[in-house]
Every structure is written in structure tokens, then in C-alpha cells.
Amino acid sequence: MSHLIAHTQYPIQPTTTRTIHQSQNLNLDFLTFDPNGIHHHTLIYTTLSRVKEKENLYLFAPLVEANFKVDKCVSNEMQHLKTTSQWQLCVPYMQPFRKTHTIIQSLNTRSLSLHFQNIETDHNLQTSHILCLNQTKVKTKQIFTSIFKSFKIKIYCYIQKPRNHVIV
Amino acid sequence: MLLYNRSIVLDTCESVIMFGSKFIIASFNIDTHRTVHIIAIYKPPSLSLTKKLSTVQKLILKSPIFYLIIVLRDFNVDVLQKKTLEVKHLLKFMSINKMELQFQETQQYMVHNTQLNHIWSNNPSEQCVLGTKEVFWTYHKPIQFAFKLPNHVPRFPCL
Numbered sequence: 001m002s003h004l005i006a007h008t009q010y011p012i013q014p015t016t017t018r019t020i021h022q023s024q025n026l027n028l029d030f031l032t033f034d035p036n037g038i039h040h041h042t043l044i045y046t047t048l049s050r051v052k053e054k055e056n057l058y059l060f061a062p063l064v065e066a067n068f069k070v071d072k073c074v075s076n077e078m079q080h081l082k083t084t085s086q087w088q089l090c091v092p093y094m095q096p097f098r099k100t101h102t103i104i105q106s107l108n109t110r111s112l113s114l115h116f117q118n119i120e121t122d123h124n125l126q127t128s129h130i131l132c133l134n135q136t137k138v139k140t141k142q143i144f145t146s147i148f149k150s151f152k153i154k155i156y157c158y159i160q161k162p163r164n165h166v167i168v
Numbered sequence: 169m170l171l172y173n174r175s176i177v178l179d180t181c182e183s184v185i186m187f188g189s190k191f192i193i194a195s196f197n198i199d200t201h202r203t204v205h206i207i208a209i210y211k212p213p214s215l216s217l218t219k220k221l222s223t224v225q226k227l228i229l230k231s232p233i234f235y236l237i238i239v240l241r242d243f244n245v246d247v248l249q250k251k252t253l254e255v256k257h258l259l260k261f262m263s264i265n266k267m268e269l270q271f272q273e274t275q276q277y278m279v280h281n282t283q284l285n286h287i288w289s290n291n292p293s294e295q296c297v298l299g300t301k302e303v304f305w306t307y308h309k310p311i312q313f314a315f316k317l318p319n320h321v322p323r324f325p326c327l
Binding site: 078102103105106107108109112115118122124125128129130131132133156157159 | 189192
């Protein structure tokens with residue numbers, strides 16, 4: 001007499017889960033996270049900052065900007081910083097000098113290629129005749145040039161790699 | 169990277185490697201017969217200044233004499249701490265090369281009671297304006313140096 005026994009085996013079964021609030025102050029080697037349905041904007045940061053290396057972070061959904069629910073106050077403040085406040089605070093400060101003086105500005109930035117949009121909206125920086133920008137993470141020349149071409153500020157020429165090199 | 173407004177003319181530009189980084193040194197013709205030479209350098213805190221002063225001197229000697237500006241931004245040498253050896257070396261070195269520190273100890277130019285950004289010039293003018301500003305997208309503060317040469321009216325960079 002023969003018996004037929006059927007058994008369904010799932011390859012992976014979750015053994016433990018933990019709420020975001022419980023995982024605070026933990027350092028995890030691996031993390032699997034579902035960003036869908038997170039209603040509070042600070043919870044995403046709390047979760048993602050638990051894992052030690054980003055290679056060990058597994059997501060159920062891609063982390064695109066639209067998935068982040070940003071507080072309306074933060075959005076409004078960023079918009080305010082990008083537009084109104086710069087005109088109100090910075091440009092009047094420059095007003096007495098911009099018609100009579102030659103202006104040089106110098107700034108140290110990280111990952112400059114990511115900040116072109118910020119420079120584009122920063123009217124304060126744009127009032128200078130010469131703008132020295134140092135970058136700590138240099139992208140390849142091709143990527144950099146293509147980003148700069150899409151840069152909307154056409155009043156500037158740029159030098160990235162001079163042909164002459166001084167050996168001192 | 170160096171951006172310059174189309175209202176001024178680039179004369180020469182060169183690159184130099186110092187303090188483990190590559191810097192651009194440029195000269196601009198601000199009118200028909202006057203050139204401004206700009207050297208902007210950053211020094212990381214881990215590297216010693218005194219060993220590299222000879223390199224800076226070579227750069228100064230190579231520069232045109234008329235108007236030289238040295239921008240030391242985030243230079244990690246606090247010139248307010250005058251008793252430290254590094255500052256003594258720097259001040260002595262700059263005075264030998266006839267460079268003057270612009271606007272010492274002004275409140276607008278200090279960050280948390282330190283002065284790590286300095287601008288040196290060989291043609292000090294009373295009509296210089298110096299300061300730091302805030303930007304929201306980086307924690308570094310841009311520094312600004314505005315100067316006016318006699319009988320020169322710059323073309324305002326149109327936005």
C-alpha cells in the first residue's frame with residue numbers, strides 16, 4: 001500500500017522581525033526593509049542608519065524620492081532657502097560692492113557634480129566675478145563636462161584641467 | 169574647478185600639485201594693462217605647513233608682481249593663535265615675501281573664534297571687503313574677497 005505525501009517548502013522563512021522603534025541604537029550586519037507604508041518621515045532615516053554597510057541592505061521597494069514622505073514644513077523651508085531668503089539676505093549684502101569691486105569667492109565642496117543645481121539657484125555665489133570651487137571627490141572628466149553643459153548658468157566659463165602644469 | 173565670469177578675460181592658467189591635491193592658479197586681465205594673479209590653496213589638517221612653504225615661495229616668485237592674491241581657504245592654520253610655531257613661520261614667511269594679511273581679527277571673517285581662512289595680498293587696499301557667508305547645501309562657508317583697484321570699474325556679472 002503506497003501513500004502520497006505532499007509538502008510545500010518555502011526556501012526562506014522570516015525568523016525574527018523587529019519594529020523600527022525597537023531597532024533604535026542597534027548596529028546590524030544585515031537588514032531587510034520595506035519602505036512602503038512608512039508614514040512618518042523620520043522612520044526611514046532611523047531604519048537605514050542601522051545597517052553598517054549599504055551592500056548588506058536589502059529593500060522590498062526602490063528608494064526613490066517619491067517614496068519618501070517629507071514633512072511639508074521641511075519642503076517649504078528648502079524652497080524658502082533656495083529662493084526668497086537668498087534674495088532677501090544675501091543679494092542686498094552684496095549690493096554696495098558689486099558695481100564697484102571685483103569679487104572673488106572661494107568654497108570647498110564635497111561631490112561638486114551633485115551640487116550644480118544648488119550653485120545654479122544660489123544667486124549669492126553668482127554675483128562673484130571669480131568663483132574658486134574645490135571638490136574633494138572628483139568625477140571623471142566626461143561625466144563632469146556633460147553635467148556642466150546642462151548647467152543653466154551661461155555667464156561663467158570654467159577651467160577644470162589646465163593644459164600647463166607647474167612643477168614646483 | 170574655477171569659474172570666471174565672461175565679463176573678465178582669462179590671461180593664463182596652470183595647475184600645481186601641493187598638499188596632496190591639485191590646484192588651479194590663474195591670472196585674469198581686469199582691464200587692458202592690469203592683471204590679477206590668484207592662488208587658491210587648501211591644506212588638510214594632517215599635513216605640515218612648514219615643509220611646504222618653499223613650494224609656496226616658488227609660486228609667489230613665478231607670479232606677476234602687480235596684484236597677487238593668495239586665498240588660503242580652510243587652511244587649518246589659525247592665524248589668531250600667534251604663539252604657535254606654524255603661525256609664526258607663516259607670518260614671517262609672508263612678511264618676507266611682502267604679502268599682507270587682509271583684515272585681521274574682524275568678526276565677520278571669523279568662524280567660531282578661529283580664523284582658518286585667510287587672504288593675503290601684495291597690494292593692500294583700503295577698499296577691500298572680506299567676509300564669510302552661509303550656504304544651506306554644504307557645511308563649509310564660502311569666503312568672499314572684493315577689491316577695488318584705482319580707476320577701475322568692473323563690469324557687473326549679469327544674472
